Amino acid sequence: MCLHLNFNFGFNSCFMKKSLQKLTIAVSGLVLIAGVNTVNAKEVEHNDLGPKIMIPESSGDKCILPEAEMRRRHPDMLKHDRIQTLREGVRAKADGNALDGSLKQCVNCHAIKDESNKFVRINNDQHFCVSCHQYAAVSIDCFQCHRDIPEGSGDFHALTNHKNVNYSNVVPGTYSLTIKDMANIAPEVNSDDN
Amino acid sequence: MTINIENNNTDKTASDACNSCNREAEADSSRRNFIFGSVAAAGLTVAPGMMLYQTANARSLSDFSLEEGASSKVRWGMLVDTTKEVDWNKCVEACNKEHGLGNEKTSRDDQKTQYMRVVDVKNKGTGYSMSLPVMCQHCENAPCVDVCPTGASMKRADGIVLVDRHRCIGCRYCMMACPYKARSFVHEVLTDQTENTPRGKGCVESCNMCVNRIDNGQKPACVEASEGAIIFGDLNDPESPIAKILAKHGGKQIRADLKLNPGVHYQGI
Numbered sequence: 271m272c273l274h275l276n277f278n279f280g281f282n283s284c285f286m287k288k289s290l291q292k293l294t295i296a297v298s299g300l301v302l303i304a305g306v307n308t309v310n311a312k313e314v315e316h317n318d319l320g321p322k323i324m325i326p327e328s329s330g331d332k333c334i335l336p337e338a339e340m341r342r343r344h345p346d347m348l349k350h351d352r353i354q355t356l357r358e359g360v361r362a363k364a365d366g367n368a369l370d371g372s373l374k375q376c377v378n379c380h381a382i383k384d385e386s387n388k389f390v391r392i393n394n395d396q397h398f399c400v401s402c403h404q405y406a407a408v409s410i411d412c413f414q415c416h417r418d419i420p421e422g423s424g425d426f427h428a429l430t431n432h433k434n435v436n437y438s439n440v441v442p443g444t445y446s447l448t449i450k451d452m453a454n455i456a457p458e459v460n461s462d463d464n
Numbered sequence: 465m466t467i468n469i470e471n472n473n474t475d476k477t478a479s480d481a482c483n484s485c486n487r488e489a490e491a492d493s494s495r496r497n498f499i500f501g502s503v504a505a506a507g508l509t510v511a512p513g514m515m516l517y518q519t520a521n522a523r524s525l526s527d528f529s530l531e532e533g534a535s536s537k538v539r540w541g542m543l544v545d546t547t548k549e550v551d552w553n554k555c556v557e558a559c560n561k562e563h564g565l566g567n568e569k570t571s572r573d574d575q576k577t578q579y580m581r582v583v584d585v586k587n588k589g590t591g592y593s594m595s596l597p598v599m600c601q602h603c604e605n606a607p608c609v610d611v612c613p614t615g616a617s618m619k620r621a622d623g624i625v626l627v628d629r630h631r632c633i634g635c636r637y638c639m640m641a642c643p644y645k646a647r648s649f650v651h652e653v654l655t656d657q658t659e660n661t662p663r664g665k666g667c668v669e670s671c672n673m674c675v676n677r678i679d680n681g682q683k684p685a686c687v688e689a690s691e692g693a694i695i696f697g698d699l700n701d702p703e704s705p706i707a708k709i710l711a712k713h714g715g716k717q718i719r720a721d722l723k724l725n726p727g728v729h730y731q732g733i
Contacts, residue, residue: 356628359534359620361679374659391655415629415664417657 323405326382326398333379334370347371348412373412378420389419534621539604540673540727541623541699542684543706543715544597547732548693552582552597558689559599562674564658568651577648577663579671580686596733597686597694600625600646600671601718601726608638608647617668623699623727626672634666643719646670699727 333340351371354360362368368375380398381389390396392413395404403410559580560566568576579599586593602625608617609625616631617638627638627647639647647670654664660676663669674684682688687696697706709715715729 352630354533356626356630357618357620359622359675359679360532377659414653415657415662415667417659417662421659 323402324396325401326380326396344376348373373416377416377418381420392418534624536621537700538621539623539699540678541602541697541706541729542673542687542727543695543697543710543729543731545693545695545731546594546596548691550691550693552595552690554691555597555686555689555694556580556582558685559671562658562677562685563661563663564656567654567656571651575649575651577650577669579648579669594732596730598644598646598718599686599728600642600673601644601724601728602671602673604725604727606724607641607643611637611641613637620675624673624675624678625670626675627667627669629662629664629667629669632667634668636668638668642670643722643724 335343348371351369352373354369355372360369363370382396382398384390384394384396392400395401397418399410399413556578563579565577565579580597581599582595583598584593584595602623604623606617606619606625609619611617613635614631614633616628616633617625618628619625634649636649639645639649647668649668650663650665652665657663661672674682674686677684683696687694695706695709697704699707699710701707702711710729713731715731716733717726717729718733720726
């Protein structure tokens with residue numbers, strides 16, 4: 271019984287090894303061809319390959335979370351904190367800073383000005399939110415009610431430098447964190463950061 | 465912005481308001497005595513009026529903390545003194561400015577949003593007339609909260625009644641339920657809202673007692689514009705000027721017979 275089994279295993283592994291070798295050769299060949307091709311493709315990539323996202327620069331180079339995290343989690347953050355603010359009346363974090371999901375403060379920093387030095391409104395393709403949401407075909411209705419440009423209150427989030435922050439406890443794509451957790455993830459600006 | 469309401473419906477509300485005042489006075493006296501008793505211990509040497517209102521009001525607002533949110537220990541309320549010679553339209557203007565109201569372009573006048581309106585009432589028998597500002601009365605047992613099918617119409621822990629527009633589906637059931645006609649519906653796409661009062665088409669809205677200002681430790685816009693004719697404060701705190709004045713001089717609630725226990729009280733109606 272044992273022998274029979276061993277034989278079978280031996281045969282299988284041998285067969286797999288052979289086919290694996292063939293596969294490796296084929297794949298490496300493909301990779302080589304593909305590699306040569308991408309060199310050429312890169313040159314035309316941004317001009318010919320579909321629509322581009324033109325994400326405008328915001329007024330600062332820092333945000334409350336790194337860019338990748340913000341892209342993934344900003345809807346959850348907004349939804350989480352709107353319940354806190356409106357229904358429970360919580361307007362600040364434990365450290366006294368504004369809540370992360372304050373749309374007012376997002377707008378204050380990310381407002382884009384056009385050539386005539388006026389803020390662009392939500393019906394303009396250059397608006398920070400629109401620029402990406404139009405590309406992703408995700409329609410947002412935040413600005414049916416919320417103000418789309420700054421009013422001049424000058425309220426800004428406590429910003430953090432993207433570097434030197436431990437994000438290991440953050441689960442990508444979720445926002446089940448408490449306000450306290452968020453305070454730890456997005457620490458206040460240190461003197462080094464400025 | 466003054467609106468002379470002459471239809472039967474509102475006349476009835478106004479006359480009911482005065483009738484109920486008299487009926488309310490008896491029921492109120494026991495409650496008033498109760499509060500009065502607790503105030504008496506605190507000392508009555510402070511004269512009621514502006515002085516009292518200015519000193520103690522700031523204290524109760526500064527106790528409020530941003531991080532903890534609305535507390536059920538507090539019950540925000542207002543006391544409107546209609547006997548004072550004040551142009552109530554100034555309060556309405558301040559309200560409109562604070563919340564960015566009046567930016568409708570195509571709505572009819574009766575569709576446009578009003579958080580606060582001035583109601584003129586006249587006793588046809590004696591010819592006596594007066595006007596009073598009417599806004600959301602911030603009821604303890606708010607009918608708008610009861611009927612809302614989505615939980616959008618809500619009462620905060622500190623007694624402020626407001627609409628969560630994230631949940632409002634615009635069914636306008638709360639407008640039907642409100643006995644004070646305090647709510648409005650936005651009929652058109654709006655632009656250029658203020659950053660503190662998001663508002664848009666398809667949602668019901670009403671006076672939110674300037675919840676953004678209260679959370680910042682400020683008084684509501686109408687209170688600041690009223691030149692002392694509207695007093696704002698914590699009804700639960702017997703030391704607050706509003707509670708002291710209510711305890712000493714009394715106040716009336718509009719349609720107190722409905723037992724909704726509004727947070728807005730009136731003098732001189």
